[in-house]
Amino acid sequence: MNRPAIDAADLPRHAANLLEDVRARAPRVHCLMNTVVQKLVADALSATGGIPSMTSSPEEVGAFVTKADALVVNLGTLDAQRREAIGLALQAASETGKDWVLDPAHCDYSPTRAAFAQALLARGATVLRANAAEHELLRIPADVVCVQTGAEDRVSHGNAALAVANGHPLMAKVTGTGCLSGALIAAFVAVGGEPFTAAASAMLAVGVAAEAAARRAEGPGSFEPALLDALAALSSEDIIRHARVRNEQG
Amino acid sequence: MNRPAIDAADLPRHAANLLEDVRARAPRVHCLMNTVVQKLVADALSATGGIPSMTSSPEEVGAFVTKADALVVNLGTLDAQRREAIGLALQAASETGKDWVLDPAHCDYSPTRAAFAQALLARGATVLRANAAEHELLRIPADVVCVQTGAEDRVSHGNAALAVANGHPLMAKVTGTGCLSGALIAAFVAVGGEPFTAAASAMLAVGVAAEAAARRAEGPGSFEPALLDALAALSSEDIIRHARVRNEQG
């Protein structure tokens, strides 16, 4: 797969268009999501314009994924049942041609989780979203778009790379802001976004929304509802006006 | 069971009285609730005046239901253990004469969930709360009070039906507002409300509270805490002044 790079200067317009597409088409994103942040991720998807579903029951997950538009697989709170559900979900995604995003949350804390993340990557993830410590542990196949989140977010694929400087330190004080980014990437890919562009666009949308939320928040508690409000209110103009994106070497 | 209909004009007063009863008697509602919205549902019950409990462990659920005043069974995130727990909970409810509310969340997404919902209905649910798509899939026994939620909520039993027009579109953007309605119906039934009246009263209370919350909210994020504040502050006068209820054919 040889995906075209896009220029930093073009990303905001692409992101604005994809956000409009998410709102117009309301993609359903099935989330195999750790139990801690299921509610926040569901609400963030709804606020942005998508539709969440969340079961990780092995008996049901195949039917839910088959009817969904994309899938995000988050490895938090990873027990045996969830592992089984992930396998069944990826089988359904493969059979029905759905893109999926891998978020190997905290795989640096547990060797079994890291090994599981590595095995999943070989099953054709469209996008990997992880922090620096998690990225370092994994060998990443050439066809996976990488989103490395941190003070700046870095989106790369082969030689192409973009740095998105939007965002706010309060995000790191609220559990699940990284996880919701993974779900929004899936929503942006689901409406037909070329994966590199879609992933960078989702990170840009979240980052701009986070900055708007931080202007209203009085701390991490009030930041969370403000972030959902900001995702719901986010306009094309907000994205284009506030975007801070740079080209980088891949 | 031949339950009396009540007139739309009388519902607000009944609802106000039942809300006072919930606050005075603090019924404990055991919730077999999907993991996504357990916290919101617990907080909504507390805000309204009830006491939540939430375990879905098969080892414990019987003891919890036996000491509870009513039960709500929500089919979200329905795995094998939860299925087993539901069976044990309904057995305890039957043995101790507790009313229970069925919420077959998203049973239109999964055939196994729909079949399970149908089997549960035969075990004597007092109230079914579901949206139109979920209702259509199910054959409903004659003695079950039906609450069909949507832009308007419709409560029916045999030939009697009421339409409750209160509510707000932001409810659909916050995961769990439907689920919390199911739990509040259980609380209103628990204090001795005749099921048709209790179900309609709970929907009216939630709808009026949602309208109050929407006046303060700046989006779906701030709507959620505002809804909890509004449930806690809801007065008899609010219900009577703002109710929009119509008689309908059953």
Next chain:
Amino acid sequence: MNRPAIDAADLPRHAANLLEDVRARAPRVHCLMNTVVQKLVADALSATGGIPSMTSSPEEVGAFVTKADALVVNLGTLDAQRREAIGLALQAASETGKDWVLDPAHCDYSPTRAAFAQALLARGATVLRANAAEHELLRIPADVVCVQTGAEDRVSHGNAALAVANGHPLMAKVTGTGCLSGALIAAFVAVGGEPFTAAASAMLAVGVAAEAAARRAEGPGSFEPALLDALAALSSEDIIRHARVRNEQG
């Protein structure tokens, strides 16, 4: 173990110092936490300065506890897998010398949960946090620091006891405020606090933050984000100025 008592007049200064230590050293607290309140507890730890982790998967919990600085074991939503995970977590805590806090949530509702709580106490809990009904059911070993929460919180060990009068009735309307207190006790113990002082300090910090939050809240819904904001903003001066602590007989 013969731990020194401290005087009520000295607690605020100790609490202020321990809070600074938590912020400076960012202890990681592993939480075996009921599924209802995982998100709130994680956010409260982050707001105060700690780092949460939450898995209750038996395959992973040992690795997470081994790298953590302290552990809190909460018995809500206690199924067989969680029971197994707790056993493995306590083994890892014992092998690596980690302090742990037991929160036997709702053990008065279920005999099997009460028996499990009693068995866990024999495995060397540093601190027990429970309400009066839960305390009454348990025989408490002499070396365990007891925190009995209620309208006032009472911290005792042998003959030493302190009463902390700070706090606010809205805490009882928000599910998880007790659970987050248990996690914050673990964070205060993790930075080297002598357990009696650390437990009393954590309760004082939460109580003062709750009072600040209540001044901004319009009900239980807005109280929750306000509490997180208040924990993040809490200063040494706040604690020292607002503390209401008394010496008591143990």
